[in-house]
Amino acid sequence: MIIDKLFQxxxxxxxxCIGLDTDYEYLxxxxxxxxxxxxxxxxxxxxxxxxxxxxxxxxxxxxxAYYEAFGMQGLEAYRKxxxxxxxxxxxxxxxxxxxxxxxxxxxxxxxxxxxxFEADFMTINPYMGMDTxxxxxxxxxxxxxxxxxxxxxxxxxxxDIEYLPIDVRQTVGLGLSPNSTMVYKVVGEKLNSLGKExxxxxxxxxxxxxxxxTHADEALEVRQQLDTTFFLIPGYGAQGGxxxxxxxxxKNGNGGVVNASRSILLAYKKIENGDDNFNELARNEVIRMxxxxxxxx
Amino acid sequence: MIIDKLFQxxxxxxxxCIGLDTDYEYLxxxxxxxxxxxxxxxxxxxxxxxxxxxxxxxxxxxxxAYYEAFGMQGLEAYRKxxxxxxxxxxxxxxxxxxxxxxxxxxxxxxxxxxxxFEADFMTINPYMGMDTxxxxxxxxxxxxxxxxxxxxxxxxxxxDIEYLPIDVRQTVGLGLSPNSTMVYKVVGEKLNSLGKExxxxxxxxxxxxxxxxTHADEALEVRQQLDTTFFLIPGYGAQGGxxxxxxxxxKNGNGGVVNASRSILLAYKKIENGDDNFNELARNEVIRMxxxxxxxx
Numbered sequence: 001m002i003i004d005k006l007f008q009x010x011x012x013x014x015x016x017c018i019g020l021d022t023d024y025e026y027l028x029x030x031x032x033x034x035x036x037x038x039x040x041x042x043x044x045x046x047x048x049x050x051x052x053x054x055x056x057x058x059x060x061x062x063x064x065a066y067y068e069a070f071g072m073q074g075l076e077a078y079r080k081x082x083x084x085x086x087x088x089x090x091x092x093x094x095x096x097x098x099x100x101x102x103x104x105x106x107x108x109x110x111x112x113x114x115x116x117f118e119a120d121f122m123t124i125n126p127y128m129g130m131d132t133x134x135x136x137x138x139x140x141x142x143x144x145x146x147x148x149x150x151x152x153x154x155x156x157x158x159x160d161i162e163y164l165p166i167d168v169r170q171t172v173g174l175g176l177s178p179n180s181t182m183v184y185k186v187v188g189e190k191l192n193s194l195g196k197e198x199x200x201x202x203x204x205x206x207x208x209x210x211x212x213x214t215h216a217d218e219a220l221e222v223r224q225q226l227d228t229t230f231f232l233i234p235g236y237g238a239q240g241g242x243x244x245x246x247x248x249x250x251k252n253g254n255g256g257v258v259n260a261s262r263s264i265l266l267a268y269k270k271i272e273n274g275d276d277n278f279n280e281l282a283r284n285e286v287i288r289m290x291x292x293x294x295x296x297x
Numbered sequence: 298m299i300i301d302k303l304f305q306x307x308x309x310x311x312x313x314c315i316g317l318d319t320d321y322e323y324l325x326x327x328x329x330x331x332x333x334x335x336x337x338x339x340x341x342x343x344x345x346x347x348x349x350x351x352x353x354x355x356x357x358x359x360x361x362a363y364y365e366a367f368g369m370q371g372l373e374a375y376r377k378x379x380x381x382x383x384x385x386x387x388x389x390x391x392x393x394x395x396x397x398x399x400x401x402x403x404x405x406x407x408x409x410x411x412x413x414f415e416a417d418f419m420t421i422n423p424y425m426g427m428d429t430x431x432x433x434x435x436x437x438x439x440x441x442x443x444x445x446x447x448x449x450x451x452x453x454x455x456x457d458i459e460y461l462p463i464d465v466r467q468t469v470g471l472g473l474s475p476n477s478t479m480v481y482k483v484v485g486e487k488l489n490s491l492g493k494e495x496x497x498x499x500x501x502x503x504x505x506x507x508x509x510x511t512h513a514d515e516a517l518e519v520r521q522q523l524d525t526t527f528f529l530i531p532g533y534g535a536q537g538g539x540x541x542x543x544x545x546x547x548k549n550g551n552g553g554v555v556n557a558s559r560s561i562l563l564a565y566k567k568i569e570n571g572d573d574n575f576n577e578l579a580r581n582e583v584i585r586m587x588x589x590x591x592x593x594x
Contacts, residue, residue, distance in 0.1 A: 021401070065397060065404035071413030075372055099394055099422050100362060101452045104318070107362035116368030125396050127424040127447055129454020150424055155398045157426020160487065164480060170462035183461060183480060190457070 154212025
């Protein structure tokens with residue numbers, strides 16, 4: 001199970017998931033100017049970041065939106081970045097947040113679990129229901145793949161749908177626990193239950209969930225109820241999540257990776273004349289973050 | 298407003314939205330074999346379908362999953378298909394169901410409203426909240442673009458989240474009407490309300506919604522409450538939606554387009570030796586569907 005590899009990486013290399021949300025504007029100006037194609041500039045930047053951080057991070061999350069935005073050029077950079085990550089034996093989370101059903105979902109699975117854009121995990125949006133997830137299950141079972149399904153995100157808008165209160169009197173018969181009092185709790189419970197069919201030897205499932213760390217008051221309850229769900233955790237840093245909050249979402253110090261992107265990719269902007277050492281400065285930030293999280297467990 | 302163009306197309310050319318969910322396996326074998334690159338085969342098939350149907354359809358919905366599945370080759374076919382649709386002055390709905398926030402959502406808007414993959418409308422998944430929609434609003438206001446946000450889909454799994462019952466006693470103060478008793482109704486109400494800032498002269502908004510036609514019993518209520526929302530309607534045909542159901546989701550015979558894909562692209566399979574005339578047979582099916590819907594209004 002791919003989740004066992006991720007679990008081992010967390011244990012040996014720490015909890016940091018490096019978000020390669022690489023906007024062209026993030027590249028140091030002089031560096032960017034040395035490339036005549038956007039695809040080469042984006043890929044070369046990523047390659048240097050990967051080389052500098054692969055031994056101190058659990059995995060890489062590549063946000064496809066930043067590449068789609070540059071059309072075919074951008075997607076060529078996406079393809080090459082994923083290929084390079086595979087060469088470096090890094091674990092790849094394709095942050096694509098696809099959500100569709102039936103044959104369309106099968107096509108997304110084919111797109112992101114094989115061929116040019118092959119990743120180890122992909123993120124999924126469950127709005128349309130559990131049949132958005134079903135087409136990915138054979139890949140989890142047979143092909144060492146995994147998914148992270150959106151449960152509770154770290155943005156302010158989470159209140160609009162994820163936090164809507166459920167009328168539990170009307171959900172009797174749906175097989176939900178009385179704890180499923182909000183939309184995100186229903187989603188979490190369904191996923192945790194389904195995920196038990198895909199447990200690794202580490203005790204967590206390759207069917208994981210996205211769980212923002214911005215609502216620390218709910219963390220202990222969430223961790224207890226979603227007992228075998230591995231978390232992809234956004235919200236650290238800029239969105240207000242602190243290292244001590246992260247610890248609440250873990251179980252014996254494992255069971256989650258913490259995403260950070262801009263704080264790593266743009267670490268060079270905090271240092272005078274940092275442009276030429278953006279990769280080393282990214283590495284320093286990853287190590288700082290890794291150690292800060294470890295110190296709170 | 299782009300919605301006025303779509304409204305006019307519906308009035309003059311009918312309600313059919315042609316779904317270019319073009320799987321390579323859908324191509325007639327002999328036709329497919331004449332191309333050495335998948336991208337050329339997919340694009341050439343689409344081009345012939347477009348030429349045969351552009352005058353009898355309201356718009357084209359291109360499902361990107363089918364192209365992503367073939368990696369860079371597939372996306373090259375996607376790019377060329379959209380470019381050709383623009384040349385033919387057809388209205389393009391990019392069925393990408395992206396859903397993300399802040400800068401990531403801006404990147405998706407850039408990806409699908411400009412450059413290689415420019416479309417007129419794109420579909421959006423609202424699970425993460427209303428901040429998944431905000432980054433698209435400037436494009437609606439300033440750039441003749443529109444979106445269709447998932448409200449209630451036509452798949453069986455819609456019951457899992459979209460139909461969850463809301464505890465309305467706890468939503469007091471959220472500005473919702475007492476009718477917002479299910480997740481999809483909350484989403485619909487929020488969208489309809491926000492959409493009123495983007496009304497065309499036709500009386501509908503460029504901020505539209507996806508509304509499956511498979512729950513006809515709710516159609517009148519939905520149409521009444523979402524009074525200015527233009528619907529992209531899946532579920533016709535294979536999923537059980539009938540022409541008489543479609544009429545219930547319209548308002549004075551307009552305000553919605555009805556998607557069909559396989560029944561059109563694979564019409565040739567129903568006819569002996571249909572392979573060589575797949576485009577004409579697709580046209581016949583579009584006209585049949587157009588006239589059937591019109592006859593029930």
